[in-house]
Amino acid sequence: MKFTSGALAIFLESQLGIDLSNRINQEHLGKLRKNSKLYGKLSEEEYVNHLQQSSTTDSEWQCIYNSLNISESFFFRDKRQIDLLEKHIFPKLAQKEVKEIKIWSAGCSTGQEAHTLSILASRTLAQNKQYSIQGTDINPESIQIAEKAIYHPWFVRVEEESTLAQYFEKKSQGKYRFLQENFPTVHFSLLNLITDTFPNKQELILCRNVLIYIKNEMANLILNKFVRALAPGGYLLLGHAEYNAKLPTALEAVNIEGSIIYRKKTNHSAKQENPKPYTPNIPLSQPSKQEKTNLSPQEIVQKNPLDYEAQYKMGNEYEKNSEYHHAIRCYQKAIYLNQEHKDSYLSLYRIYYQQKDQNNMQKIYKSGIQIPGFMEGVRNINE
Numbered sequence: 001m002k003f004t005s006g007a008l009a010i011f012l013e014s015q016l017g018i019d020l021s022n023r024i025n026q027e028h029l030g031k032l033r034k035n036s037k038l039y040g041k042l043s044e045e046e047y048v049n050h051l052q053q054s055s056t057t058d059s060e061w062q063c064i065y066n067s068l069n070i071s072e073s074f075f076f077r078d079k080r081q082i083d084l085l086e087k088h089i090f091p092k093l094a095q096k097e098v099k100e101i102k103i104w105s106a107g108c109s110t111g112q113e114a115h116t117l118s119i120l121a122s123r124t125l126a127q128n129k130q131y132s133i134q135g136t137d138i139n140p141e142s143i144q145i146a147e148k149a150i151y152h153p154w155f156v157r158v159e160e161e162s163t164l165a166q167y168f169e170k171k172s173q174g175k176y177r178f179l180q181e182n183f184p185t186v187h188f189s190l191l192n193l194i195t196d197t198f199p200n201k202q203e204l205i206l207c208r209n210v211l212i213y214i215k216n217e218m219a220n221l222i223l224n225k226f227v228r229a230l231a232p233g234g235y236l237l238l239g240h241a242e243y244n245a246k247l248p249t250a251l252e253a254v255n256i257e258g259s260i261i262y263r264k265k266t267n268h269s270a271k272q273e274n275p276k277p278y279t280p281n282i283p284l285s286q287p288s289k290q291e292k293t294n295l296s297p298q299e300i301v302q303k304n305p306l307d308y309e310a311q312y313k314m315g316n317e318y319e320k321n322s323e324y325h326h327a328i329r330c331y332q333k334a335i336y337l338n339q340e341h342k343d344s345y346l347s348l349y350r351i352y353y354q355q356k357d358q359n360n361m362q363k364i365y366k367s368g369i370q371i372p373g374f375m376e377g378v379r380n381i382n383e
Contacts, residue, residue, distance in 0.1 A: 007048045007302070014306060014337070016138070017194045017218035018068060031067035036060060045302050052301065053326065056192070057140050065139040073109040074157040075116050075178075078208070081237065082116070084259040085204075089235055090124035093203050098231070101131040102202045106226075107210035108135035111146025111188060112155060117206070118183035119167060133183075134199060136191035146188045149178040193222050195332050197363045198229040205230060208239040224248050230264040237261050308337035312344050324351055335367075342368070346377040353381055 012018060032039055038060055039047050051060060076082050093101050103121065105114040114135030125131045137143055145151075156176050158164050168176040180186060191198075193210070205226055211219040226236055227250045236251065247253070251262040295303075297317065300310035315330030328351060334344040345368035352360040368374040 008044045010306065011048045011051065012064070013215065013218075014333075015192070015194060016064075016068070017214040017222070032064060035067060036063050049298070049302055052329075055325065056138075056190075062140065066141070072155075073112040074155050075112045076158065077113065077116070080259050081208075082120070084256055084261060085117075085237070086120050086124060088256050089204065089237075089261065090120055094125050094128050096129075096203065096233070098203070099130065101125060101129050101204075102199070102231075103131065103133045103204045104199060104202045104206070104229070105133070105135040106191075106193060106205055106207040108137050108142075108146060108188070109139075110142045110151070110155065111135055111149060112151070113206060113208070114146065114186055114188070115149065115178050115180065115183070118180075118186045121185070122183065131185055133186045135186065135188045137188075138190065138192050140190060143188050143190055149180045150175055151178070193225070194218060197367055198225050200229050200366065201231045202229050203231050203234045204237070205234070206237045208237065210239075212239060220246075220248075223251075227251065227264060232264060232266040234264045235261050236264070306337055308334040308341055308344075311337065312341065312347070315344070315347060319347065319351065324355070327351060340371050342371045342373050342377065345371060345374055346381065349378060350381050 038050060042050065051058075051064075054061060101121075103117055105117060108114045114133055117133050121131050121133065135143075135146055137146070150171060152175055156164075156168065158168070164176070167179055167182075169179055171177050193207075207222075207226070211222065214222070223236075227248050230236060247262070250265055252265055254261050254263050297310040297313035300307050301314060304310070311330050311334040315327045315334065318324070318327035318330060328348060331344040331348045331351075334341050335348075338344075345364055349361060349364045349368070352364065365378065
């Protein structure tokens, strides 16, 4: 069975951005049939509905993450790009007149890239600048491994004995523990590149060997989010030949000794980038307007997971029942499907306001501030 149509294909593409026409993704999706406790026992629509109602740390979501986990990471991966960072980019960052250099490893897998960045930063930034490094991934198990920082030698692959002795501790069964206590500026968290809000004012973002498995339309959406996350003059490093579509106009390619890195133009405003919401090119069985009047929001979403109005109305129902976790998920999905949906932004802001979650309130405020009517709605909530 190929996942090229149907509710599951639509839903996974909208949530994860995976290219379901990609042969590698097809092969890994085959693991889902073998490993899932529910897929095959439920209808495809029932399985999608279960995923929609579940936390992203649910066992079925974890099964999906593991089935699609096609990345492999190790320390100091790609010597040419490591040299680019250590010899050229980090020295440039050290010269920037900012209070803190923020660095982000997006799609960090099990953490080797972020830990490598901490080593490079300690060599080039520590004497002059305050800095922080964030590693994010969609897979909870990967984040747990990154935080423990204990690896099989295959996922270390450091040949120099002096480097091993300086940065690693030998453990049982031949494993190595990265001495992360020497690098307290690194922290890890869960983040979905498709649906979640990005951290801002980043001076350097690495996203290597991630976009190659994602549809170009979704990759374009991610790149535009990276643009907004970058500080003026900030750098974006992708894998070699990873992105083939047209780059956002805010980015300029810089060739340094044969390696390409992208830099955000210093005269660029975030207002200039306003990508349209992406709709997967998969036939949908959409209910007619007449049918919608007779269907609940849940039934509409089952027929068409990309109906942002139904996602929003589902969120309303969950919020009225004080099921805030599910309400937040629905509002986030509605915003993904329509990035200018004011009511979903305000609903998220209202929940975070009630929960006194200042951090997420600020994120929603920054994301929705350009939407007409949003500021007035915020003032009403704050009153």
